[in-house]
Every structure is written in structure tokens, then in C-alpha cells.
Amino acid sequence: MSEHDPANTVDEADLPAVAEPFTGDNPIVIEGLKNSFGDHVIHEDLSLTVRRGEIIGVVGGSGTGKSVLMRSIIGLQIPDAGTIEVLGSSITDAQDDDDIDIRSRWGVLFQGGALFSTLTVAENVEVPLLEFYPEIDPELRHEIARYKVMLSGLPEEAASKYPAELSGGMKKRAGLARALALDPEVLFLDEPTAGLDPIGAAAFDRLTKELQETLGLTVFLITHDLDTLYEICDRVAVLAEKKVIAVGTIPELLALDHPWIQEYFNGPRGRAAQNSQERGAQAREQGHADSVDNSGEQGA
Numbered sequence: 001m002s003e004h005d006p007a008n009t010v011d012e013a014d015l016p017a018v019a020e021p022f023t024g025d026n027p028i029v030i031e032g033l034k035n036s037f038g039d040h041v042i043h044e045d046l047s048l049t050v051r052r053g054e055i056i057g058v059v060g061g062s063g064t065g066k067s068v069l070m071r072s073i074i075g076l077q078i079p080d081a082g083t084i085e086v087l088g089s090s091i092t093d094a095q096d097d098d099d100i101d102i103r104s105r106w107g108v109l110f111q112g113g114a115l116f117s118t119l120t121v122a123e124n125v126e127v128p129l130l131e132f133y134p135e136i137d138p139e140l141r142h143e144i145a146r147y148k149v150m151l152s153g154l155p156e157e158a159a160s161k162y163p164a165e166l167s168g169g170m171k172k173r174a175g176l177a178r179a180l181a182l183d184p185e186v187l188f189l190d191e192p193t194a195g196l197d198p199i200g201a202a203a204f205d206r207l208t209k210e211l212q213e214t215l216g217l218t219v220f221l222i223t224h225d226l227d228t229l230y231e232i233c234d235r236v237a238v239l240a241e242k243k244v245i246a247v248g249t250i251p252e253l254l255a256l257d258h259p260w261i262q263e264y265f266n267g268p269r270g271r272a273a274q275n276s277q278e279r280g281a282q283a284r285e286q287g288h289a290d291s292v293d294n295s296g297e298q299g300a
């Protein structure tokens with residue numbers, strides 16, 4: 001068979017265009033962002049840079065504008081001022097077409113999940129596939145959806161269930177499967193463990209970490225959950241006074257003298273989370289030293 005045999009060439013025009021993965025250092029760069037609703041200013045001169053491959057935790061009191069910030073980054077909230085770049089493309093001056101290009105390269109799990117209740121889990125996962133790659137053969141689309149469902153740690157039979165038939169934790173995983181539908185480079189998670197019991201929350205954290213590592217994702221993770229921050233976040237950004245007042249590792253944040261940060265991380269709940277993380281790390285070290293059975297760690 002010759003390489004030049006025309007019968008062996010694939011007409012590239014028939015394949016969906018796939019963007020080159022982003023190789024820059026900072027997949028999200030926000031500068032001087034201002035958001036307001038009428039007279040109510042939510043963000044003022046907010047800046048934040050997210051590094052490629054990290055899980056960045058975003059914390060802040062309720063109503064400080066964490067969800068609004070996420071909505072601005074993904075182009076659902078038009079800011080009053082400032083610039084936002086995602087994967088090297090401007091969101092703030094994107095024309096419609098550009099915008100769509102970038103939209104297929106991130107996945108979003110909104111606060112509350114927001115699955116379509118009249119669609120099965122697999123059909124939910126197929127929605128973005130249909131939107132962005134309508135030319136994909138239906139059989140292949142079903143196959144991709146089933147794969148994403150399993151990647152999210154759901155049993156295979158969950159694919160044909162409706163959201164109402166799922167537990168809270170399973171709904172979150174179904175939302176995650178949909179967020180992963182297009183093989184995103186950036187994953188946005190808005191309070192994914194809110195409402196889960198501690199075991200379900202810890203399992204979801206482990207899954208997030210595993211996906212970040214194996215798929216090389218950058219994860220923008222809004223959370224209240226101190227255990228999540230200690231267990232899986234590389235850095236934490238603190239939203240207060242309408243801006244990101246600090247960003248760094250937890251030890252770096254603890255070294256700052258800001259009252260909200262001190263109260264949050266050094267309050268009773270913060271200390272409990274820190275202790276539990278230290279105990280977990282010790283137990284893992286112990287486990288490796290004695291090469292005991294670690295299989296319990298892989299549980300759902």
C-alpha cells in the first residue's frame with residue numbers, strides 16, 4: 001500500500017476541526033474586572049491568573065460573587081470593564097464565532113447541577129456533543145456518552161436513568177460527565193460537593209483530582225468545603241471586598257494577616273480540616289511504608 005494512494009487519504013474537511021491544545025502557562029487571565037447589577041457593584045478591579053494544570057480553589061463568603069465570576073469567565077455575564085482571556089482568546093471582546101470556538105474547550109458543572117430532567121444521563125451528556133459536533137454518527141455519540149458516564153465513576157446502568165432516579169452524589173457525577181463530554185482543557189466546578197455527605201464529598205474530590213492528573217485538566221473550583229481545599233487544591237484564591245484579595249497555597253494564605261482569611265482557615269472548621277488532612281497524609285505514608293492493602297482508597 002502506498003502512502004500516496006488517494007484511497008487511503010481522509011478528506012480533512014469531513015472531520016470536525018479540533019483546536020490545538022493550549023500550551024501557554026496561564027489558561028485564564030483576568031484583569032481589572034468590574035461587574036455590577038444596577039447600583040450593586042459585585043466586582044471592582046478584580047484580577048486573577050490561573051496556571052495551566054492546577055486545581056485552583058475559589059473561596060469567599062456567600063454572595064461575594066464567586067458564581068458571577070465564573071459566569072463572566074465563560075462569557076455568560078458581560079462585564080462593565082476589564083479583560084478576560086481563556087486559552088489565549090479574549091472572552092471580553094469575542095465575536096460570536098470565536099466565542100463558540102472556545103466554548104467547546106471547557107466544561108462546566110453549574111451550582112445545583114442543572115441536568116435536563118426529561119433526558120436520561122447519557123442523553124444529557126450527548127447534548128453538548130450534538131451542539132458542537134452534529135456531524136458525529138449517532139452510534140459513536142452514544143458510545144462517547146457511555147464512556148464519559150463511566151469516566152465520572154457512575155455504573156454503566158446509570159446511563160439510561162433519569163436525573164430523578166439518581167442520588168445527589170450520582171447527579172453531580174452525571175453533571176460532571178456532561179462537563180467532560182467535549183474533552184475539555186479547563187473544567188469549571190461551582191460548589192460540586194455542596195449538599196453531599198462527607199463520604200460522597202471526599203469521593204468526588206478524589207475523582208476531580210484523578211481527572212485533573214490523568215486528563216491534564218486545569219480546574220477552576222468554587223467551594224466552601226475546607227476539606228476539598230486541603231485535599232486537592234494546588235492554590236486557593238480568596239474573594240473578598242469585590243476582588244481577589246489573595247491567591248496562594250494554604251500555608252501562604254495562613255501567613256497573611258487578613259481577618260477573613262484567618263477566621264476561615266484558622267477557625268474551628270479550618271483547623272479540623274487541616275488536622276484531618278494531616279492524619280490522612282500520615283496514614284498514606286504509613287500505608288506505603290508497610291505496603292499494606294490500599295484498595296479501600298479507590299472506593300466510590
Ligand SMILES: Nc1ncnc2c1ncn2[C@@H]1O[C@H](COP(=O)(O)OP(=O)(O)O)[C@@H](O)[C@H]1O
Pocket residue numbers: 037042060061062063064065066067068069
Ligand atoms: N442575575 C443577577 N441579577 C442581579 N443580581 C445578581 C444576579 N446574579 C447574582 N446577583 C447578585 O450578585 C451577588 C453575587 O452572587 P453570586 O456570584 O451568586 O454569589 P456567590 O459568591 O455566593 O456565588 C449576590 O449579591 C447576588 O444577589
Ligand SMILES: [Mg+2]
Pocket residue numbers: 066067068111190
Ligand atoms: Mg455561587
